[in-house]
């Protein structure tokens with residue numbers, strides 16, 4: 001078995017995406033579902049309940065009186081913020097550790113992921129596209145392949161960095177040249193194992209190379225911008241911070257300019273307390 005086959009095989013041994021969260025996501029996508037049904041779905045999971053209450057009572061929301069029940073919290077937060085918290089809980093346990101092959105200290109990849117996810121909402125508001133919870137999910141897990149590839153990137157770190165320096169290729173390309181697969185491709189394989197929709201898989205596969213996508217370009221471009229702006233804000237770029245092409249074309253596609261980028265960065269800054277509250281969720 002080749003290295004690439006072995007590493008893809010490892011994806012199938014990853015724990016499945018939590019069933020409780022999948023059920024809750026489905027309910028939240030169903031316009032006929034009630035708060036009560038959602039509460040009933042998640043209330044038996046202590047970790048989730050604790051996380052929802054912790055974020056709800058965090059400084060970001062500035063509540064005078066703390067919220068003590070899941071039902072109150074769900075009503076207060078609304079479905080879209082609830083989705084954010086549920087998904088952050090899942091990704092946090094997978095992406096909270098240091099990913100030193102990519103020069104990311106403990107917590108950095110996760111902060112980058114949550115920031116990208118919040119940016120996907122900020123951007124979709126500006127470009128007047130519907131706020132799709134699927135995009136939030138895609139932005140949150142776009143770099144998950146780094147976690148699996150980390151040890152190998154670390155092992156080959158000198159060769160990869162040397163290639164970037166001498167040949168002027170992107171870190172992503174160097175990963176692929178040296179290991180036979182890059183983290184974007186591996187992230188897509190992981191998401192495929194979890195049976196996520198094709199749109200999310202595409203957005204993740206092409207998050208560094210948006211112009212190569214032949215379908216679902218809207219999702220691809222939005223995840224690309226979310227990731228890039230998180231990096232421009234200085235959040236979790238690590239070693240592959242500059243592996244980006246297609247910026248001008250994507251900006252042109254949405255008729256965005258530099259001022260918009262500055263605004264996105266400022267809006268993320270306004271939500272940074274929320275980022276902090278969500279990354280405490282484990």
Ligand SMILES: [Fe+2]
Pocket residue numbers: 142143183184207208240
């Ligand atoms: Fe990436």
Ligand SMILES: [Fe+2]
Pocket residue numbers: 112142143227
């Ligand atoms: Fe990223």
